[in-house]
Amino acid sequence: MTVIVSDPTKWKPNEAINIVPEEDMKLIQAKKISSGKGSIEFRWSPIPGYYFIIQGEDKKITSGDAILNGNGIGTINVKVQWIKNENGNLICEGPLRLATKGLEYGDRTGEIDYLHFFLPNFGINSSVPLPLEFVTYKNWNVRLKQFKNIKNLFETLDKDGGYAFTYECLITYNGVSPFTFDQVEFIIRPLRLFLSFVRGAICSPLFLSGIKAGREGENDILVFGIHPKSTLPPVWPLSRWTALIPPLWCDEHSHQDLNNAFNRFMDFYTMGELSSSNGYVNVYDHLSAILHMYFEASMVTFSETVIILTQSALEALASMQAERYMCEICFKHFSSKAFSAEAKIKWMLDYLHIPTDIPPEAKGLQDYLSSKGLDEPLNGVRAITYFRNGIIHANTASLRRIFGTSEDHVPSEEAMKKAIILGRMYIELVILHMLNYKGMYTNRFTKSTRQVDMALS
Secondary structure, three states, X not given: OOOOOOOHHHXXXXXXXXXXXXXXXXXXXXXXXXXXXEEEEEEOOOOOEEEEEEEEEOOOOOOEEEEEEEOOOEEEEEEEOEEEEEOOEEXXXXXXXXXXXXXXXXXXXXXXXXXXXXXXXXXOOOOOOOOOEEEEEOOEEEEEEEOOOHHHHHHHHHHHOEOOEEEEEEEEEOOOOOEOHHHHHHHHXXXXXXXXXXXXXXXXXXXXXXXXXXXOOOOXXXXXXXXOOOOOOOOOOXXXXXXXXOOOOOOOOOHHHHHHHHHHHHHHHHHHHHHHHOOOOOHHHHHHHHHHHHHHHOOOOOHHHHHHHHHHHHHHHHHHHHHHHOOHHHHHHHOOOOOOHHXXXXXXXXXXXXXXXXXHHHHHHHHHHHOOOOOOOOOHHHHHHHHHHHHHOOOOOOXXXXXXXXXXXXXXXXXXXXXXXXXXXXXXXXXXHHOOOOOEEEOOOOOOEEEOOOXXX
């Protein structure tokens, strides 16, 4: 399969990227065959992914499943989604339906020196790039390189929204020792999740390519590339640029702090692979589900949905911490109905020495709760569960928690937004605690950055 990825330094925000240049192709649907010039490209919209376009003979092709065939691409299942007829020529477009291994070429078992890929919309503060030597795990090394024009890219995204590649990444083994793609594949899944946590929203690696350095005087040889498995699809919205995504929880990382946190994350993953093979639910999978709730909460529009996701993530974290620190009898009692969600979350935050008092910067939330006649203490945990219960157990009275009343001195929308910020900070600090992170953290209310307090190891 002939696949050519254009020069990344020339990629513009939201611009389609040519993957397979125009060549002779056939679009086959039932017994109808339309021959013509076709190509494959990566598009950001309507959903990030690989799309085909072919201009061929009018053979009455209709919307639906079809097969795209060509000398350079072999046979690929596609979905015909858009059709138009211009001067007797049929123009069909649509997404590729990739097989189990995705869109690939080259030899998966061939030895390579580097695994190379790109990250879209990664990093916000372009003046403080992440450390070049990003993380290492055992003999694997992950290096991130910020695009030179990243400032202009972010300015365009701020104005127009959408997507742009901002970092490229290189993975090597034991210096530059040859390895196969199958050998490095295990690190890609947890790396994607860890990078997304650093970003605060889903951020997937795209255009994976294995590169084998050529002999002296020869060009580099492209051995393997583009989406190795269906478990690594372009996950929409790939951190689509939007004001809904909050800033990073910190952009003043040190190499060592990130490295230690990533190693802890990889330990969870490695132990999880063993547990899964024995049929057990593991910490990594549990944490992965929590992180996806955290990512989703940063992308949805409605505060009601964010509150539900935030509270669910916190309750799941509380259960993980209780199972880790409590004896079997205490954990059984903790898991019973005798413990409310509020009590579970409060226990976890107190145990980890994470303050739950509502800060002065969120005085509006304090005033709102005070006006509702709630029992003390009126802390952040009570605020989150108060709003969450008003949504889940909806009736005429409880819905007033969400939509407010004419008597409220503080709008319910303002109070809920403050509760959401607190909840997001709680999730981040608990996860950082799990990763034994001892670096810097930025308070989302004060905007001040200071070292994380680690009460427990």
